[in-house]
Amino acid sequence: MEEPVDTATAILASAAVLLRERTFDDISYRALADEVGISERTIYRQYPTRAHLLAALSNWIEQACFPLPSFVTVSDFCAAVHERFRAFDTLPAYAYVGARASAISPTLDTEPAYITRAIEAMLEVAAPTLNRRDRLRVAASLRYFSSAMFWARLRTGFDLDAGEICDAFDHAVGTVLARLPEATWAQP
Amino acid sequence: MGAAVTGSTAVPALSGTQGAILAAYAELIEELGSDDVSYRVIARRAGIAERTVFRNYPTRVDLLLATAAWIEATLFAREESHSIFDVPLAIREAMQRYDARPELAHVVAETAMRGVSGAAPSPGRAQLERLLDAEVPSLDPAQRRSVIAALSHLDSVGTWVTFRREFGMDGRDIADAAAWAAEAVLDTIRDRVTPAYPWRRGR
Numbered sequence: 001m002e003e004p005v006d007t008a009t010a011i012l013a014s015a016a017v018l019l020r021e022r023t024f025d026d027i028s029y030r031a032l033a034d035e036v037g038i039s040e041r042t043i044y045r046q047y048p049t050r051a052h053l054l055a056a057l058s059n060w061i062e063q064a065c066f067p068l069p070s071f072v073t074v075s076d077f078c079a080a081v082h083e084r085f086r087a088f089d090t091l092p093a094y095a096y097v098g099a100r101a102s103a104i105s106p107t108l109d110t111e112p113a114y115i116t117r118a119i120e121a122m123l124e125v126a127a128p129t130l131n132r133r134d135r136l137r138v139a140a141s142l143r144y145f146s147s148a149m150f151w152a153r154l155r156t157g158f159d160l161d162a163g164e165i166c167d168a169f170d171h172a173v174g175t176v177l178a179r180l181p182e183a184t185w186a187q188p
Numbered sequence: 189m190g191a192a193v194t195g196s197t198a199v200p201a202l203s204g205t206q207g208a209i210l211a212a213y214a215e216l217i218e219e220l221g222s223d224d225v226s227y228r229v230i231a232r233r234a235g236i237a238e239r240t241v242f243r244n245y246p247t248r249v250d251l252l253l254a255t256a257a258w259i260e261a262t263l264f265a266r267e268e269s270h271s272i273f274d275v276p277l278a279i280r281e282a283m284q285r286y287d288a289r290p291e292l293a294h295v296v297a298e299t300a301m302r303g304v305s306g307a308a309p310s311p312g313r314a315q316l317e318r319l320l321d322a323e324v325p326s327l328d329p330a331q332r333r334s335v336i337a338a339l340s341h342l343d344s345v346g347t348w349v350t351f352r353r354e355f356g357m358d359g360r361d362i363a364d365a366a367a368w369a370a371e372a373v374l375d376t377i378r379d380r381v382t383p384a385y386p387w388r389r390g391r
Contacts, residue, residue, distance in 0.1 A: 023305055025249050049223040096303040103297035103349050105221065105290075116354040136361065140351045141369040145338070149346045152301050154337055157310030164333075171334035172341075172373065179372040 008046050010036050012060040015053065019093050024054060024100070051107045058101030061094045068115055077122055078173060081146040082166045088151045089162035099152035116143050127184045134184075138176055145172040202258070206244050208234040210258040213251060218291045222252065249305075256299040256307050259292050264345070272319040272339075273378075276370040279343050280363040286348040287359030297345040310340040324377050331377075338373045342366055 014035040018027045033040040047053035066087050069080040088095035102113075119139050123130065130138070144150065146169065154160045154168060202210070212234035216225045230251075231238040245251035264285050269278045286293035300309040316336050320327070327335065341347070351362040 023302075025302075025305070051223055092303070096301065099301040100298055102353070103294065103301045103346060105294040106353060112354045112356075133364075136355060136357070137365040137368045140355050140357065140365045141372070143354055144347060144350045144369075145341070147346075147350060149301060149350065150341055152303065153309040153341055153344070153346070156303055156306075157308060157313060157340065158333070158337055160333075160337075167330060168334045168337040171331070171376075172338040175338070175372045175376050176369060179368075179375060 007036075007038065007042065008056070009060070011038075011043055011046055011053075012057050015057050016061060016064070016094070019057075019097065023093075024057075024097055049107070051104050054097065054101050054104060055107050058098045061097055065091055065094055066098070068118070071118060072122060072125065074122065074126055074173075074177070077119070077142070077146075078170060081169060082162075084146075085151050085165050085169065086162045088148065089155075092155070095148055096152055099148040102147065102149060115146065119143050119146075126186055127180065128186055130180065130184050134180060138180065141176045142173060145169055145176075203244075205234075205236060205240060206254070207258075208236065209241055209244060209251075210255045213255050214259055214263070214292060217255075217295060218289070221291065222295055252295070253299055253307055256296045259289075259296055260311070263289060263292060264296065268315065269319065272316065272323050273374055275316070275319075275339055275343060276367040276374070279347075279370050280367040282343065282345075283348050283363040283366050284359055286345050287362065290352075293345050293348055297349045300344065300346070309344070312343055313340050316340060316343075320377075324380050326380050327377065335373060335377060339370060342370050342373070 011032065015027060015032055018031065018035060029040050029043050033043055036043075043053075047056060066084055069076075069083055071077040071080045088098075116139075119142050120135075123135055123139055127135070127138075150169065151162075151165055154165045160168065209230060213225065213230050216229060216233060227241045228238050231241050234241070241251075245254060264282065266278055266282055266285075269275050296307075299307040313336060316339055317332075320332065320335060347366045348362055351357045351365060355361075357365065
């Protein structure tokens with residue numbers, strides 16, 4: 001039987017509340033069940049493993065806290081990513097969940113993230129004549145430098161704040177785009 | 189310097205028992221996934237008592253972090269690059285190793301994304317800084333940091349995970365794209381090499 005939609009959502013909302021005071025690993029299904037006021041079994045029915053819970057929680061957080069501003073041009077793309085990195089800095093515990101969920105072996109939908117499709121669409125407009133291989137290289141690089149993983153790595157491994165992470169992002173994007181021949185770019 | 193290790197992660201010395209536990213767990217992750225493996229099953233596979241596993245790794249997080257470090261240092265070990273301009277080649281080879289062990293690659297990627305309670309996300313940073321400072325010492329601090337950050341990010345299993353998940357790329361395409369991106373980062377500093385390395389120019 002399918003649970004009502006709001007049970008699944010209530011579980012995620014409660015997990016997000018608990019995430020303010022402890023790490024994801026320290027949120028037990030028991031504590032989560034108490035927080036929502038349902039049985040532990042109900043949670044297992046919705047999220048059979050912690051990986052399922054992590055993936056769903058990350059999607060929920062993404063929509064609730066880190067909506068991606070839409071973009072068409074490369075400069076809009078960079079502005080949108082800056083905004084996200086700054087939002088990550090204000091809610092680091094949530095952003096780490098996103099970074100972590102994007103690293104696990106896929107459990108739920110294996111659909112690419114919205115930002116991936118948006119980057120591909122952007123390149124189609126900005127660089128219509130680009131060959132398939134270079135398009136894939138550029139799209140994958142831009143996607144990876146705009147990820148929660150990039151933010152998490154620079155915050156934990158390099159102790160950088162959002163402003164510095166945005167600078168490193170701009171530099172990386174610049175190097176990738178500079179590799180393409182000038183004639184690639186659509187004339188405005 | 190010169191130690192014949194991985195060039196990145198400093199591996200804590202393990203006892204024989206610990207090595208057996210981590211190897212057994214890594215094996216079981218590949219067979220069952222990381223969620224479904226109990227301490228009892230790990231102990232049986234390693235041929236030791238369950239309480240010995242608990243004594244060495246009191247929590248699952250302890251066990252997982254130790255296993256991720258062990259995987260990086262053994263199965264995903266790489267040869268040390270001797271030039272910053274060799275890094276794209278090292279990245280290409282690393283991606284192929286990740287592609288051969290997908291479950292383990294995900295485990296390593298995930299433990300590096302846990303913030304302060306996880307594994308160090310850029311174990312190769314010091315090595316990259318050594319190479320860059322020796323070959324291209326004239327960079328200003330912000331530029332140096334950007335180059336190191338970009339290369340550290342690309343030289344990680346996160347690259348393999350993201351390229352595969354988001355673009356459905358196979359191992360060959362991932363290795364190609366990751367090395368290509370690293371070359372792009374290095375393009376910006378090729379004309380800044382010190383005279384001690386003139387042959388690096390325009391490679």
